[in-house]
Amino acid sequence: xxxxxxxxxxxxxxxxxxxxxxxxxxxxxxxxxxxxxxxxxxxxxxxxxxxxxxxxxxxxxxxxxxxxxxxxxxxxxxxxxxxxxxxxxxxxxxxxxxxxxxxxxxxxxxxxxxxxxxxxxxxxxxxxxxxxxxxxxxxxxxxxxxxxxxxxxxxxxxxxxxxxxxxxxxxxxxxxxxxxxxxxxxxxxxxxxxxxxxxxxxxxxxxxxxxxxxxxxxxxxxxxxxxxxxxxxxxxxxxxxxxxxxxxxxxxxxxxxxxxxxxxxxxxxxxxxxxxxxxxxxxxxxxxxxxxxxxxxxxxxxxxxxxxxxxxxxxxxxxxxxxxxx
Numbered sequence: 001x002x003x004x005x006x007x008x009x010x011x012x013x014x015x016x017x018x019x020x021x022x023x024x025x026x027x028x029x030x031x032x033x034x035x036x037x038x039x040x041x042x043x044x045x046x047x048x049x050x051x052x053x054x055x056x057x058x059x060x061x062x063x064x065x066x067x068x069x070x071x072x073x074x075x076x077x078x079x080x081x082x083x084x085x086x087x088x089x090x091x092x093x094x095x096x097x098x099x100x101x102x103x104x105x106x107x108x109x110x111x112x113x114x115x116x117x118x119x120x121x122x123x124x125x126x127x128x129x130x131x132x133x134x135x136x137x138x139x140x141x142x143x144x145x146x147x148x149x150x151x152x153x154x155x156x157x158x159x160x161x162x163x164x165x166x167x168x169x170x171x172x173x174x175x176x177x178x179x180x181x182x183x184x185x186x187x188x189x190x191x192x193x194x195x196x197x198x199x200x201x202x203x204x205x206x207x208x209x210x211x212x213x214x215x216x217x218x219x220x221x222x223x224x225x226x227x228x229x230x231x232x233x234x235x236x237x238x239x240x241x242x243x244x245x246x247x248x249x250x251x252x253x254x255x256x257x258x259x260x261x262x263x264x265x266x267x268x269x270x271x272x273x274x275x276x277x278x279x280x281x282x283x284x285x286x287x288x289x290x291x292x293x294x295x296x297x298x299x300x301x302x303x304x305x306x307x308x309x310x311x312x313x314x315x316x317x318x319x320x321x322x323x324x325x326x
């Protein structure tokens with residue numbers, strides 16, 4: 001089983017040194033992937049709570065977003081930097097919100113990172129939930145599922161051999177040349193990076209089965225994730241004549257590092273807590289269930305004292321790396 005991290009991107013201590021040393025060390029130790037996420041605004045008075053907050057606690061008054069979101073490095077720029085200082089580790093988005101981007105522009109950004117990293121990029125896409133961020137991008141909050149379908153088709157069209165173009169319900173790409181192209185190829189031999197669907201609804205599962213290469217849920221139990229993957233793979237085969245999808249599961253973790261001692265009652269309850277020995281049964285459960293990759297996200301839990309609390313994590317989690325690769 002593969003294992004990766006959400007790299008230093010959130011919190012006040014996700015600075016250049018934390019990003020650089022974390023990424024280089026994870027690459028040296030043999031971790032499989034580094035991931036980033038996508039927000040650009042931390043509203044003073046949010047119009048809705050974080051969706052996982054409501055999933056855990058049920059209906060309640062609107063609460064502030066997790067404080068870690070107050071400082072968040074730009075995702076693609078961060079991965080472009082990491083591409084230049086690493087040699088083998090894969091780089092991914094967990095996830096980009098499609099509505100904050102335009103397909104032709106994103107196609108070029110992604111292809112550029114894939115080219116410069118020599119084919120190490122994975123593109124996770126999601127619908128998103130922040131009405132404030134959607135409003136700033138002038139993207140309607142209605143019919144997001146249909147818009148996302150169209151976005152993915154436009155994105156794949158921009159990666160095809162030149163000349164190319166696309167004319168869809170919501171997005172159009174003028175006929176012409178779009179370069180560079182990704183180094184990687186899709187199941188049909190076209191230039192493309194793997195697309196991971198970070199979609200959880202029933203229409204989202206259909207979108208993943210039809211248009212994506214992997215499913216990328218966050219915070220699911222192993223039983224729920226594997227059950228839904230089986231549903232996805234049946235749908236992919238029977239409705240779309242496609243092969244099985246990979247399952248890349250993002251898990252929230254609160255490591256027992258010296259500077260991260262106060263877990264307390266958090267907005268988003270972690271899946272894995274404590275030392276590597278404490279977490280090993282969770283990893284073993286994922287491995288035995290056939291999950292292809294786990295992505296450990298420590299961004300939201302505890303109180304960090306400085307960049308060193310980021311830098312220490314690749315070595316801290318090394319026993320889990322060894323167990324995953326055994």
